[in-house]
Amino acid sequence: MELSSLAFWILATMIIISGLGVVFLKNIVHSALALIATFIGAAGIYLTLHSEFLAAIQVLIYAGAIAILIVFGIMLITKGEGKMGETNLFGKYKISAGIVVLIMVSLVSYLVLQTPWQITTELNESLMSDIAKLIFYDHVVAFELAGVLLTVAMIGAIMIARGVKKNG
Secondary structure, rough: OOOOHHHHHHHHHHHHHHHHHHHHHEEEEHHHHHHHHHHHHHHHHHHOOOOOHHHHHHHHHHHHHHHHHHHHHHHHHHOOOOOOOOOOOOHHHHHHHHHHHHHHHHHHHHHHHHHHOOOOOOOOHHHHHHHHHHHHHHHHHHHHHHHHHHHHHHHOOOOOHHOOOOOO
């Protein structure tokens, strides 16, 4: 087995386990951390596919910004210990849900095995430099404004999460 195949299977297993953690962990903060691990695993898969730019965007946008936004939402909303209540996952539809899952897994497995996958060629390095030129030269004002907006949003979220102290 090649190193890239081994890396893919390790990252895919990490994504599946952390994805299950997002759904089944009872502590909502642990669930958010599992979501971050899922995003980082997806970035690792992009790296194995030689798509460094997508991996960097995955880490910056999803694992960074979106996950932090979710954690701030949890901090603002949760009062108490942060545990999710007991729920009956599918209720009276457990058998029906199991049948639907079995059919969907069978269908996806069949389609994956029957599809003639084509090997892609390597991306040329100029693609990355073209994207960098677009971001940092042609659209530098929009890029800087997005950075300022994210900074202001982060400061506002911190101020709201800290709460207001009353004088006297």
